[in-house]
Amino acid sequence: MKSxxxxxxxxxxxxxxxxLVFRIASGAMFGPDQPVILKLLEIPQSMSSVKGVGMELEDxxxxxxxxxxxxxxxxxxxxxxxxxxxxxxxxRGKGMERKDLITENAKIFSVQGKAINDHASRDVKVLVVxxxxxxNALIAASNAPDLDKRQFTAMTRLDHNRAIGQLANKTxxxxxxxxxxTVWGNHSSTQFPHIDNCEIAGxxxxxxxxxxxxxxxxxxxVQRRGAEIIEARGLSSAASAADAIVDHMHDWALxxxxxxxxxxxIPSDGSYGIEEGLVYSYPVTCKDGSYEIVQGLELDxxxxxxxxxxxxxxxxxxxxxxDLLGG
Amino acid sequence: MKSxxxxxxxxxxxxxxxxLVFRIASGAMFGPDQPVILKLLEIPQSMSSVKGVGMELEDxxxxxxxxxxxxxxxxxxxxxxxxxxxxxxxxRGKGMERKDLITENAKIFSVQGKAINDHASRDVKVLVVxxxxxxNALIAASNAPDLDKRQFTAMTRLDHNRAIGQLANKTxxxxxxxxxxTVWGNHSSTQFPHIDNCEIAGxxxxxxxxxxxxxxxxxxxVQRRGAEIIEARGLSSAASAADAIVDHMHDWALxxxxxxxxxxxIPSDGSYGIEEGLVYSYPVTCKDGSYEIVQGLELDxxxxxxxxxxxxxxxxxxxxxxDLLGG
Numbered sequence: 108m109k110s111x112x113x114x115x116x117x118x119x120x121x122x123x124x125x126x127l128v129f130r131i132a133s134g135a136m137f138g139p140d141q142p143v144i145l146k147l148l149e150i151p152q153s154m155s156s157v158k159g160v161g162m163e164l165e166d167x168x169x170x171x172x173x174x175x176x177x178x179x180x181x182x183x184x185x186x187x188x189x190x191x192x193x194x195x196x197x198x199r200g201k202g203m204e205r206k207d208l209i210t211e212n213a214k215i216f217s218v219q220g221k222a223i224n225d226h227a228s229r230d231v232k233v234l235v236v237x238x239x240x241x242x243n244a245l246i247a248a249s250n251a252p253d254l255d256k257r258q259f260t261a262m263t264r265l266d267h268n269r270a271i272g273q274l275a276n277k278t279x280x281x282x283x284x285x286x287x288x289t290v291w292g293n294h295s296s297t298q299f300p301h302i303d304n305c306e307i308a309g310x311x312x313x314x315x316x317x318x319x320x321x322x323x324x325x326x327x328x329v330q331r332r333g334a335e336i337i338e339a340r341g342l343s344s345a346a347s348a349a350d351a352i353v354d355h356m357h358d359w360a361l362x363x364x365x366x367x368x369x370x371x372x373i374p375s376d377g378s379y380g381i382e383e384g385l386v387y388s389y390p391v392t393c394k395d396g397s398y399e400i401v402q403g404l405e406l407d408x409x410x411x412x413x414x415x416x417x418x419x420x421x422x423x424x425x426x427x428x429x430d431l432l433g434g
Numbered sequence: 435m436k437s438x439x440x441x442x443x444x445x446x447x448x449x450x451x452x453x454l455v456f457r458i459a460s461g462a463m464f465g466p467d468q469p470v471i472l473k474l475l476e477i478p479q480s481m482s483s484v485k486g487v488g489m490e491l492e493d494x495x496x497x498x499x500x501x502x503x504x505x506x507x508x509x510x511x512x513x514x515x516x517x518x519x520x521x522x523x524x525x526r527g528k529g530m531e532r533k534d535l536i537t538e539n540a541k542i543f544s545v546q547g548k549a550i551n552d553h554a555s556r557d558v559k560v561l562v563v564x565x566x567x568x569x570n571a572l573i574a575a576s577n578a579p580d581l582d583k584r585q586f587t588a589m590t591r592l593d594h595n596r597a598i599g600q601l602a603n604k605t606x607x608x609x610x611x612x613x614x615x616t617v618w619g620n621h622s623s624t625q626f627p628h629i630d631n632c633e634i635a636g637x638x639x640x641x642x643x644x645x646x647x648x649x650x651x652x653x654x655x656v657q658r659r660g661a662e663i664i665e666a667r668g669l670s671s672a673a674s675a676a677d678a679i680v681d682h683m684h685d686w687a688l689x690x691x692x693x694x695x696x697x698x699x700i701p702s703d704g705s706y707g708i709e710e711g712l713v714y715s716y717p718v719t720c721k722d723g724s725y726e727i728v729q730g731l732e733l734d735x736x737x738x739x740x741x742x743x744x745x746x747x748x749x750x751x752x753x754x755x756x757d758l759l760g761g
Contacts, residue, residue, distance in 0.1 A: 125453075125672075125673060126452075126453070126456070126673075129453070129457075129673045129674075129676075129677060130456075130457065130460070133457070133462060133677070133680075135460060135462070155666060156666070156667055156668065158666050159663055159666030159667030159668075159669075160667070160673075162659075162662065162663055162666055163663060163667075163671055163672075163673055163674040164674075165596075165599040165600075165602075165603060166592065166595055166596045166599050166659065166663070166671065166674040167595055167599070167673075167674050167677040167678070168595040168596075168598040168599045168602065168609045168612075169609065169677075170608070170609050170610040172609070173608070265493065268493055268494055268495040269492075269493045269495075271495040272492040272493050272494070272495045273492075275492075275495070276492060281497070281500070282495045282496065282497050282499070283497040285495075332489075332493065335489065336486055336489055336490060336493070339482060339483070339485050339486030339489055340483055340486030340487070340490075341483065341486075342486075344490055344493065345452075345490075346452060346453075346455075346456045346487075346490055346494075347456075347490040347491075347493040347494050349456075350456060350460070350494040350496075351494070353460075
């Protein structure tokens, strides 16, 4: 049997964490022959609740789950970890300015970046989910000078999956037949869900939908889907966010299928004219635990303007927390 | 590709339902090559919430999920369904007598039994989770005269998995090494978690734990685990219950491993001296979509008394709702 991989989850007692940890323990993230050790890192006031989660994990008798560690100490939570999923973040309080939200979270993620730098496996793969996810990932990476910045990513896979879901619904297609959707930029309402390269069952997407539909209905709906879910459920997306986390880590670790790609927010290398270093969502393929940006996609004027608009938001976020960017 | 199986879930907007439906859609219940259609049956006042669940399912872009139906009409919800998972039930209200709880739920499950009888696939497999689960399954089966009573089961798999979890923890063993645990009787505090036949990594369990530990610590802890979870989480078990549902249906549909068995509450055929017809949890093996009670286990005097005690509770429950048992 393979040796167990260690997976650290912050905010494990929250709604996304609760929807996630059982799926990881069941083998959904790393496959049916890969044992896992879960390390649930919480804030002190959530330790009782996270212990309940640990008890329920025990009650599932998952054959692949070799151990569960519950702690409020980042040094213990990140020690030797292979995968770090950073969900826990400060939510926007009443009357809180967006700038304050970014600054408050920047403090949390600079501490976690340092702890990962000092304690995690040298090959750790980090996924930031807590918002503002791209900028939080930038801060964490900046505070981990001994690691490669490419080990730090942020999640736009939920947006990517939402885009596929909307296309499947609109065209009455099977999800499995929809390829080459991209979400560019920031995980926020400036994101750019982009389907010019999309194929559905081998046909160009614009054989099935119009560009007007894409611009007037599809893009805004994907951008605002989170609010639509809150309105229907009275609660924010949890299980679908957890599922996107499973997908992001699964594909990063085990690879993307031939002929398709996924969206991941990663440190930009300057591709497509985006400022180097910004954590920006690109179309990527994954193989052998590594990712590469899909190159050579043609972008029309409208698309270029959208890529720049979401970059602009990320530049503004970075300016707010510039003093927390180590090195 | 296989044609999709239809799976009806009642109470899909509740906490267990929310933890369950995404796992079914991901392929955890019926395997990675079996498409599914989910039919979410809710009460009218939960339709907005269940629509939010349907939206999140769409947002996951599950390749195996071919359709989602949301309805408050049992005729639509159960039409042609292959698997019915009955979670929705009336919870015990303040000052409510146990007898009233049983009677109130009996009404719900007699209606659902009739609807399944009239609309479901002739091969439907039914799992009752809503409490009192065994007696609710008895009522549903009694109201479905055109179906085989053996198609109606109730869930003791969560108790079974909890028992394995406790043994793994106590003996510091891997879950995969623990075989032949049984939970007998009612899914209630009279259940009998029984390990006399258990082996851990090929050794008799009593090489590793004492009978005193089993009687004084193990049995009561498994029986009362639900309350222990509520105390830690402030909420009742949801994800672990959902996981047990996945396991129950998975094993019933796809079979149990050689050399091991699982616990399922099923209509008694009189085995082990239990009154025929009661829905009683037995050790069973599954193959080709059917189950058989494990025969020939030796039971000592203590065990026989425990089997009778939990039977007695089921007889009392049945007496309360005798007038609702059709045919």
